[in-house]
Amino acid sequence: MPVISKYKLSLSLLVFFGVLVCSFYWTRVPMTGFKTSAASSMPLRFGYFNQQEGEIGDSIKQFRDISYFVASHRLLQRNPGAQAFQIYPIYDGSATEEHFSQAYPQVPTGTLPGYGKSVYATSHGNARMFFLNADRLPDAGDRQLEWIGRTVDEKKQLFNFVWLSKDPKLPEVWNAFRAAGINAVFIRDSVYVLQLAVTQQSSGYRPAEYEGWGVWDLTKLKEMPFITVLEAVDNTLVIKAENKQGIVLDQLKQDAQNLASWNLTTMKEKQEVPLVGIQSLWRYHPGSEAIKSALPEGGDLVGEGPVIETSHTEIVPLPAYDWRSPEYDDSAWELGRGPLGNTNNRDRQTYVQTDLEGSKSPTYYFRKSFDLDIDPKELSDLYVNIAYEDGYVVYLNGQEVSRDAILSGILTESSLAFPNEFSFYRRIDLKAHLNKLAKGANVIAVEVHRSHPSSPNLFFDLALSVESE
Numbered sequence: 001m002p003v004i005s006k007y008k009l010s011l012s013l014l015v016f017f018g019v020l021v022c023s024f025y026w027t028r029v030p031m032t033g034f035k036t037s038a039a040s041s042m043p044l045r046f047g048y049f050n051q052q053e054g055e056i057g058d059s060i061k062q063f064r065d066i067s068y069f070v071a072s073h074r075l076l077q078r079n080p081g082a083q084a085f086q087i088y089p090i091y092d093g094s095a096t097e098e099h100f101s102q103a104y105p106q107v108p109t110g111t112l113p114g115y116g117k118s119v120y121a122t123s124h125g126n127a128r129m130f131f132l133n134a135d136r137l138p139d140a141g142d143r144q145l146e147w148i149g150r151t152v153d154e155k156k157q158l159f160n161f162v163w164l165s166k167d168p169k170l171p172e173v174w175n176a177f178r179a180a181g182i183n184a185v186f187i188r189d190s191v192y193v194l195q196l197a198v199t200q201q202s203s204g205y206r207p208a209e210y211e212g213w214g215v216w217d218l219t220k221l222k223e224m225p226f227i228t229v230l231e232a233v234d235n236t237l238v239i240k241a242e243n244k245q246g247i248v249l250d251q252l253k254q255d256a257q258n259l260a261s262w263n264l265t266t267m268k269e270k271q272e273v274p275l276v277g278i279q280s281l282w283r284y285h286p287g288s289e290a291i292k293s294a295l296p297e298g299g300d301l302v303g304e305g306p307v308i309e310t311s312h313t314e315i316v317p318l319p320a321y322d323w324r325s326p327e328y329d330d331s332a333w334e335l336g337r338g339p340l341g342n343t344n345n346r347d348r349q350t351y352v353q354t355d356l357e358g359s360k361s362p363t364y365y366f367r368k369s370f371d372l373d374i375d376p377k378e379l380s381d382l383y384v385n386i387a388y389e390d391g392y393v394v395y396l397n398g399q400e401v402s403r404d405a406i407l408s409g410i411l412t413e414s415s416l417a418f419p420n421e422f423s424f425y426r427r428i429d430l431k432a433h434l435n436k437l438a439k440g441a442n443v444i445a446v447e448v449h450r451s452h453p454s455s456p457n458l459f460f461d462l463a464l465s466v467e468s469e
Contacts, residue, residue, distance in 0.1 A: 044124060044125045044126070044127050044159075044230065044231065044232040044233075045065060045066045045067070045229060045230070045231050046066065046068050046069070046070070046124070046127075046129075046229070046230040046231075047063055047066040047068070047069040047070070047227050047228070047229055047230075048069070048070045048071075048163075048186055048227070048228040048229075048230065049069065049070065049071040049072075049075060049227060049228075050188060050189045050218055050228060062244045062245075062246070063227065063229075063242075063246070066229065067086060068086050068087075068088065068124060069086065069087045069088070070087065070088045070089075070090065070129075070131075070163055070186070071087055071088075071089065071090065072089070072090045072092045072094075072165060072188075073089050073090060073091060073092050073094055073095060073100060073103070074092050074094040076089055077094070077095075086106075088107070088122065088129065088131060088163075089103075089104050089107065089131075090131055090163045090164070090165055091117075091118035091119070091131065091132075091133050091134075091135075091165065092134075092165035092166075093134070093135050093165060097115070097116045097117075097118045097133070098116065100116065100117060100118055101116040101117040101118070104117060107120055108120045108121070108122055111147075112143065112144065112147050114143075115133055115136070115144075118133040118136075119131065119132055119133050119136075119144060119147075121151060123155070123157065125232070126157055126158040126159060126232070127157055127158070127159040127160070127161065127230075127232055128151070128152070128155055128157040128159070128160050128161070129161050129162075129163070130148055130151075130160070130161065130162045130163070130182075131162075131163050132144050132148075132162060132163065132164050134164045134165045134166045134167075134168055135165075137168040137170065137173055138168060138170060138278075138279055140277075140279065145172075145173060145176040148162070148176070148177075148180050148182075149176060149179065149180045152180045152181060152182075158232075158235070158256050159183050159232050159237055159256060160180065160181060160182050160183055161182070161183060161184050161185070161186065161230070162177060162182050162184075162185045162186070163185075163186045163187075164185065164186070164187045165187070165188070166187060166188070167187050167190075169351070169424060169425065170278050170279075170425070171210060171211075171278070171385045171425050171427060171463065172274065172277065172278060172385075172463065174192075174210035174211070174212075174213060175210075175211070175272060178194065178210075178211070178212045178213070179272075181194075182194070183197060183237060183254060183256070184230075184237075184239060184254075185213075186228070189217065189218045189219045190215050190216065190217055190218065191215065191216040191218065191228070191239055191252070192208055192210075192213050192214070192215050192216075193213070193214050193215075193216070193239070193252065193254060194212060194213065194214075194254075195207065195212055195213060195214045196212065197237075197254040197255060197256065198214060198252065198253070198254055199253045199254060199255045200251070200252060200253035201214075201252060202216045202239075202241075202250045202251060202252040203220070203250050204216050204217045204218070204220035204221070204250065205252060209424075211427060216239070216252055218241060221241055221249055221250060222249075223243055223249055225243075225244070226241045226242060226243050226249055227241075227242055228240070228241055229241075229242050235255055235256040235257045236253065236254070236255060236256070237253065237254040237255075237256065238251055238252070238253050238254075239251060239252045239253075239254075272383070272465050272466070272467050273465060273466050273467070273468055274463065274464075274465045275370045275372060275442075275464045275465060275466060276368055276370050276444060276462065276463055276464040276465075277463055278338065278385070278425070278461060278462075278463045279337055279338050279339070279353065279461065280337070280338055280368060280463075281335055281336070281337050281338075281368070282335070282336060282337075282338055282340065282366045282367065282368050283330040283333040283334070283335055283366065283367045283368065284333060284334050284335075284336055284340060284354070284356070284364060284365065284366045284367075285323075285330075285333045285334065285364070285365045286356070286359035286361045286363070286364055286365075287359070287361030287362065287363030287364065287365070287413030287414070288361065288413060289413070291323050291365055291413060292321050292322060292323065293322055293323065293324065293410060293411070293412070294318055294319050294321070294322040295410055317398060318398040322398070323365055323367070323445065324395045324398050324445045325398045325443075326397050326398055326441070326442070326443040328367070328443075330367045333365075333367065336353070336354030337353045337354055338353060338354070338460065338461035338462070339351050339352050339353060339354075339387060339459060339460065339461035340352070340353070340354040340356055340364070340366070340459075340460050340461065341354075341355075341356050341364075341389070341448075341457075341458045341459035341460055342355055342356050342357035342456065342457070342458060343389070343456065343457045343458075343459060344456045344457065345422075345457070348422065348459065352459070356458060360453070361413055361414075361453075362413075362414065362415075362416055362417075362449055362450040362451075362452070362453045362455070363411075363413045363414070363415065363447060363448070363449050363450070364447070364448050364458060364460065365445070365446075365447050366445065366446045366447070366448070366460060366462075367443060367444070367445045367446075368443070368444050368445075369441060369442070369443050370441075370442055370443075370444065370464070371440060371441060371442070372437055372438065372439055372440065372442055372466075373439070373440075374439065374468060375439050376434055376435065376437040376438065376439060378468060379434055379437070379466045379467065379468050380431075380467045380468065381429065381431045381434075381466065381467035382429075382430040382431055382433060382434050382437070382464075382465075382466050382467075383427060383428065383429060383430065383464070383465050383466075383467070384401075384402060384427075384428045384430055384462060384463070384464050385425045385426070385427050385428075385462065385463040385465075386402075386423070386425065386426055386428065386446075386460075386461070386462045386463075387423060387424050387425045387426070387459060387460065387461045387462070388404070388422075388423055388426075388448055388459060388460055389420065389422045389423070389448075389457050389458060389459040390405055390417035390418065390419065390420040390448075390449065390450055390451040390455070390457070390458075391403075391404060391405035391406035391417025391418060391420060391448070391449045391451070392404060392405070392406070392417075392446055392447065392448045392449070392460070393406065393411065393446070393447050394444065394445075394446050394462070395444070395445040395446070396430075396433060396436045396437065396442070396443075396444055397436055397437070397438060397442055397443055398443075398445075399433075399436050401430050401433040401436060402428055402430060404420075404423075405417045405418045405420040405451075406418065406449055411447065411449070414453075415449055416449060416450065416451055416452065416453070417449040417450060417451045418451060419451040419452075420451060422457070422459065425461075425463075434466075437466070444462070444464060446460065446462060448460045
């Protein structure tokens with residue numbers, strides 16, 4: 001073979017092996033077996049403008065490492081220049097749903113049919129963002145909560161966030177968020193987080209009024225303005241308040257692994273089933289001598305139970321003329337949707353759907369029928385969420401199950417409650433009274449009393465639910 005040919009062959013082989021070695025280096029072929037570490041998820045940085053004033057477009061320019069932002073429709077209308085950036089709007093009721101849908105052509109449409117663009121969702125990396133219509137959540141038949149639960153189950157994102165323009169003040173909404181595993185809910189200047197996942201609390205953090213939730217009040221920050229930044233890397237979520245210089249004023253951390261290891265199996269095995277919902281229709285009647293209560297023979301006038309239990313299984317029923325009895329005919333009573341009442345508090349008045357102003361009696365009576373299609377012996381718990389002012393007594397199938405801010409024993413329409421602070425959907429565990437439920441038809445009856453005959457305030461709404469295995 002000519003010398004030049006041998007030289008060319010050797011050079012070709014040298015180049016071939018050189019490329020082969022480099023390809024091993026470039027492709028990072030594992031050299032110690034087949035075990036490899038999982039790839040890290042792409043970092044997420046998301047900016048949220050609260051209810052702050054000022055030009056948010058300038059703030060956006062300061063945060064060049066953030067690609068996406070969230071702000072309310074009202075805030076965006078005050079800052080039209082900011083709409084040139086990638087900003088997701090929150091429907092806040094300051095415009096009609098039709099106008100809102102027309103104002104943001106970039107917003108995903110058709111996410112939940114019938115809501116226009118006031119309800120939508122979008123995904124970035126391993127996070128999914130839900131933007132809800134807070135005005136519609138209290139409506140009977142609203143489908144937003146069911147849609148969120150279904151979407152979370154289908155998409156299997158590591159992080160899930162919700163934005164609302166206001167707190168719906170409905171326990172079932174927060175229970176649904178908790179059951180779906182929503183990491184954080186952003187409402188104006190408050191951030192609600194699942195307490196189970198929190199690994200580092202912010203300085204303004206405290207337990208929320210809703211079970212399982214904590215809240216960070218951003219108005220407690222000493223420096224304004226700021227932007228709330230969501231930063232998610234791997235399993236860690238950090239919610240930060242940063243000023244324009246990028247300095248972290250305060251922060252809160254979550255570990256998604258805490259939610260992943262959460263006893264979701266137990267949650268699915270023990271489902272909370274509503275029997276009476278918030279804002280249901282109730283039969284109601286003002287206090288009157290025509291509304292009768294009976295004390296069965298042998299009853300105790302100062303006792304708390306209006307029904308005599310002769311044994312654990314045998315219960316002496318109330319007569320049919322007693323307004324608490326399941327057999328009582330309430331067809332002549334008025335029908336109204338909760339919350340019912342009247343108040344001189346402007347904020348509270350916005351929640352009243354049935355005005356009870358006009359009665360001179362300090363007492364109102366309420367009744368509602370509901371069906372239970374499973375054996376009560378299969379239930380593991382019973383809960384009531386009640387909003388009231390001032391005092392109340394709840395009866396289940398004629399038997400007392402809960403009372404607050406009023407004397408024990410038999411009450412009349414002139415009985416007065418103790419002066420009491422307004423209570424908004426207080427959650428009470430009634431597990432001890434599961435035996436008072438019946439499979440099939442049931443009746444819940446409630447009497448609400450003012451603390452003074454001329455008091456302008458009386459408020460009532462109630463939800464009843466059971467936990468089944």
